[in-house]
Amino acid sequence: MSTGPGADSAPAPATHDSPPTGARATMFSSLKIRNYRLFFLGQVVSNTGTWMQRIAQDWLVLSLTGSSAAVGITTALQFLPMLLFGLYGGVLVDRLPKRPTLLATQTAMGVTGLALAALTLSGHVQVWHVYVAAFAVGLATVVDNPARQSFVAEMVGPGQLQNAVSLNSANFQSARLVGPAVAGLMITGVGTGWAFLFNGLSFVAPIVGLLLMRARDLQVVQRAPRGKGQLREGLHYVASRPELIWPIVLIGFIGTFGFNFPVWLSAYADDVFHVGAGGYSLFNTLMALGSLAGALLAARRGTARHRVLIAAALAFGVLEVVAALVPSFWLFALLMVPIGMFGLTVNVTANTSVQMTTDPAMRGRVMALFMMVFMGGTPLGAPLVGWVTDTYGPRVGFILGGLVSAAAAVTVGLVLARVGGLRLAVGWNHGHPRVRFVPKEQREQQRELATAV
16 A cells, blocks of 8 residues: 555544654653653553463463463453453443543452462462453453553643554563563472462552652543443444544454464474473563564654555564464574564554544543454454364464464455555566555556556
């Protein structure tokens, strides 16, 4: 797709594809805002604990059951509440003040981590305990996720939104570099229970950060009044805007089928390469390194164009297929870096694109729908992919996820091109073939010039 008129959907406001007015934003410009800086620092600690718990949780389930399908069920239970109740969570977020809401959800997730730590350290943990804990975290996430997404705009305002969203992802992926490595050492050294304990205690940091914020510095956002039909109103709002609905459709397919890494990477570490928890942590760490690079590039880029989204999604799917077929452990591990980079680019670009084209009064409902299809699709995809992985092997499961992701990217790209009035143009540029999307008018002019010549 190209940057002609309609390339990123004409109805979108100018801020969608343009950097904010005023001085050019730097890679870390939003950190100059005190409230966002407190939020960011709290999330550094909490996200590290979250990644430690993810690695420990997956490995504990695999150790207790020996089944990739069981790992898939755990992942599915954590994201099932988002699928069932995600839209209602968005309605609540649009009605409630964001900071008190986040204090409640962060506290709930911290208590869940401490409970799982107590069960594991006492030697009484069973797989159903992990299932319950995963589902409880998922329930808190129903409100926490859209609240955090919407609260970023209140902290930084529209001019720094793209930068702050990208830095949030960089924050998460930086923790992903540290968390899996520490979790791997902790699991092999003292056991999974200590990783759960660290995660539970890590929520103290974001809670303190929220309490220290200055309310007068937050952007005033009109909350939606209590009333009937607000869920239906949100769905209609998204469905009537191609610049919202199609990125959400794409992220739904990729979230459901392309992001089942707990299933695939644990199976590759255990069954294909036989490298244990250390190898599993290495895969996650290398993927996080690529994701961090993708997030920082997005923060520097300052735009959220659909052509970037489609290209990154296609590259993500193709790289998954390539990684699934390689025979070498180290080549497979190194491919996690570009897979992480393109996967993160898809997530950040879609997230920012949707937020910047949404009315602030609707942002909670729209972001709830976004997170519902991205995270809520996992309960459908993870057990299916886990079954395929158990039945036909990790390589087949990984290939399936990559093929679905690539096909979704191509399909949504063609739909957005048609909606934006674009046509495929094939030609030559300095002796090399060139394939791109151009506006219909430009394509017709090229044909007329070719005929005249």
